[in-house]
Amino acid sequence: MADMTLTLKIWRQKDRKSPGKFVTYTVENVSEHMSFLEMMDVLNEQLIKKGEDVVEFDNDCREGICGMCSLVINGRPHGQEHGTATCQLHMRKFKDGDIIVVEPWRAAAFPVLKDLAVDRTAFDRIMAAGGYTSINVGGAQDANAIPIAKRASDEAMDAASCIGCGACVAACPNASASLFVAAKISQLALLPQGQIERRRRAANMVAQMDKEGFGDCSNHAECEAVCPKEISITHIARMKREYFKAMALGE
């Protein structure tokens, strides 16, 4: 296939406080084997040579696991491919002459830092509110002391595979963080190790989520559809049950 020429409409914003706007760029000679971010690299190389500021976008592992990359591509967080993070999206999914709109995650709880990079530390604060088992190093019993049903362990692993990218928030019409929060609550609720603190965890993590200014969950399930790890909203249902238990039974 011949190389492509693409038009990119990219959100540019100098810093947290400045207003932003869309700027249009043309990128030529895009190979179908490139990843989306490699295409962005090509653009940035051009900008550097022209003496312009590079387009800032977060990324690190480039293999779909660190959760650092973001970008809303043509209206879809992480682009149109299901189960795929932006860094794993390849240009063969686009056509010559395409116009691609690239925007940052948009949510009050994820303020833009520069261009396409946003601040996702709200997720860390939610984790700090209870996304752990309160055990210190040194006291753990033998790993095989408590057998865990394979099904429970597998389902916990489904939830645990969340990469904390925030696409669920970006895609949600309400900017709700329910899927991210539920994934952690659900993982630990499914495992014996998480039992001791399960109610306290659900209550605290939900409280922190609300405090961070995410929206409510209207059950659009867009989150599941864009999640690069395809985490199911069934975990949100479990989070709700956990929360109701916490309400009803207390500590």
Place this chain on the structure above:
Amino acid sequence: MKLDSKIPEGPLAEKWDKHRFKLKLVNPANKRKYNIIVVGTGLAGASAAASLAELGYHVKNFCIQDSPRRAHSIAAQGGINAAKNYPNDGDSIWRLFYDTIKGGDYRSREANVYRLAQVSNNIIDQGVAQGIPFAREYGGLLDNRSFGGAQVSRTFYARGQTGQQLLLGAYSSLMRQVAKKQVQLITRTEMLDLILVDGKAVGITTRNLITGEIATHMADAVVIATGGYGNVYYLSTNAKNSNATAAWRCYKRGAAFANPCFTQIHPTCIPFSGDYQSKLTLMSESLRNDGRVWVPKKRGDDRAPNDIPEDERDYYLESRYPSFGNLVPRDVASRNAKDVVDDGRGVGPSKVAVYLDFADSINRLGENVIREKYGNLFDMYERIIDENPYKTPMMIYPAVHYTMGGLWVDYNLMSNIPGLFVLGEANFSDHGANRLGASALMQGLADGYFVIPYTIGDYLATNKATKVPSSHHAIEESVALVHDKMDKLLYIKGEKTSTEFHRELGKIMWEYVGMARDEAGLNKALEEIPKLRDEFWQNVRVSSDKNLMNKDLEFTGRIADFLELGELMARDALERNESCGGHFRLESQTDEGEAKRKDDEYAFVSAWEYKGEGKKPALHKEKLVFDNVELTQRSYK
């Protein structure tokens, strides 16, 4: 420079126990009076920061990314070793120790490796208690798989996301301490210099990657856990932000850099496809459990893989190494892939790849079993290459993956600079000349959870904290140095981007300091790298603003350091005229073309001392003593 490894006396199995007893303790009530800086939030950094905070120390924990959870440890796929012997196949602490020493081709310390094997079991216990959903059998007990370089199944895993799960476990413990205010988390911040006062490490100079602000942080001890430097090669399986800067700054402040030339080239990566490529993707080594590696017997065979009949395929690992077959250690597997490709039998569009074929396993176990084990890896492969690996064999080729070398540390994981501790991939300690699969996760967590909490106490107990005034000249000098370097880079306004330089450096490194090295090539590298570096300092162009988020500026600074480190690696490789593990000198091979060690001359750790700008670094040798294992030629036949 004095290199005292501080290996405790006594029988191997008792060393760690006795040493722990001898280490001085900090009184619990006094712990909160100590401040510790931990740079890095990977397995090593996060586990260290969490454990130290649990003990009561005040910890400041730094990372480049926006969250600790994104450290590159997250990308480890395959698994983590431990000597649990759950499968009852004859594993033991001794066997894990022996395999690791042998796998490292006898270039690591017995005492360190033994300790690693000893604490390996505790790591799994800790992980399970944190709620890590390791793979399980139907009976509810933990499952194991086998990995290269071992004949027992001792690798614990969580699908193809073991590093992710272990890191999230450590991260969760860390966030618990953040909530308790025992740890102050400072993200999107890069350490750019180490501050020494009276020869002791007492702080670091950092840049806030959002605002560009340069700041200094002072502490009673500094722990570096900043990962490996594989990105010297430009293309590697490392993340884009992986870098050597923190370690390199420590080196330039006097910390010895050990075995810089020991790099691991991983045999199972997705092959290179074009110049725009920004990284190489690893396919977990665990795939070699069920995949068979082959190339056509005929040179230049252009048929599609499935059209090549069985008897025209060369399953070269199985035929050359009957007892280990596809599970030979990484260095051996990589070199053999290079051999067949150099022989003109490579496959794929570039002819620089070999097949990894699952047809047999799919026939034997069914597609579902294979999907369950490796589904996410297969998906990842298909996304990148656009071919279905359930139907067509995968194409793989070696890529730079891990750096065994790193800052020199003693048994306590302290460098030769008092108060500077180094953990995880950033140190050189446990893997010798080659790391076995699933051992880096083990080492990073062993360092952070089970070693540093004891050894740092000994240092703190014997080194009373001195308050350093903020006007101290060491602080001012460090800040000025950091500003100068950045201003210089911005001032050049040349014609090439830093990525272009990085790519060129990578080509030199891969060509001459890659899978096979020889004197002529290394000398060539030693000529070309300084030339490239000079050009860099005259002709690089950086995106302009230093008071804003500016990833180009960050990367350019790191590339400047790679341009220096690359030279040291070539120098070290030239100096070591033997083959061992991942370091293969063409001059030193057995008759069968395997790596040939020269134990009489080279059974030592090379530790390089920085001697100043433009001066040749000095080589110090820490002799390796083997009382417990016999040094044999590694054989996986």
Place this chain on the structure above:
Amino acid sequence: MPALPTSLWSSVARKALMALTGLALIGFLAVHLLGNLILLTGNADAFNLYSNIYASMGSFLYVIEAGLVAFFLIHIVSGVTVALGKMKARPVSYEKTANAGGPSRKTISSTTMIYTGIIVLAFLVFHVTTLKYGAHYETTIHGEKMRDLHKLIIENFAQPGIVVTYVLTMLLLGFHLRHGFWSAFQSLGALQPRLSGLIYTIGVLIAIILAVGFLFIPLWIFLTA
């Protein structure tokens, strides 16, 4: 031991309140529809006798009415909170939006809940003022004097404007319920992946039955008058 920081007004509990009140309102609508079906028989006395059951409840009716109003209020206040919260949570909207497809349940129904809700509310005000507090005709059945609601209804449904209003609003109510029914179960944490598709289908059926049922009555009366 300190109590857990749970609250009835947290994002999770708020949605549970919505779901419970929403489901209760669906229950009310179902009963309401069943009663209304009597209108289709054309038997005015039967209908008036039926509606008189409520009228003769006395103060108990107030209790029911108060309960109904309370349910509406809770539903409305929490619904408005969700809708306002959404604007606060995403102050800058996207230049381009697209549905993700796949397992997504995002539809025109799910994204317009607040609008369909408000229109239904406005309709309810109209509905209650024109009927409950509308012209008071009287009739005598089996010697008992009671309100002739049937007459009022027939009068009303003879006007095309009113019929069109009913038909359109009931369609919108159908949209509200298409997402609402399934959504309520998810909000209550009652959904398993296995059940999800089934409940969604049941929700669609209920939406169709209620909407078509309610809009058919005025239409039928209008057409057969």
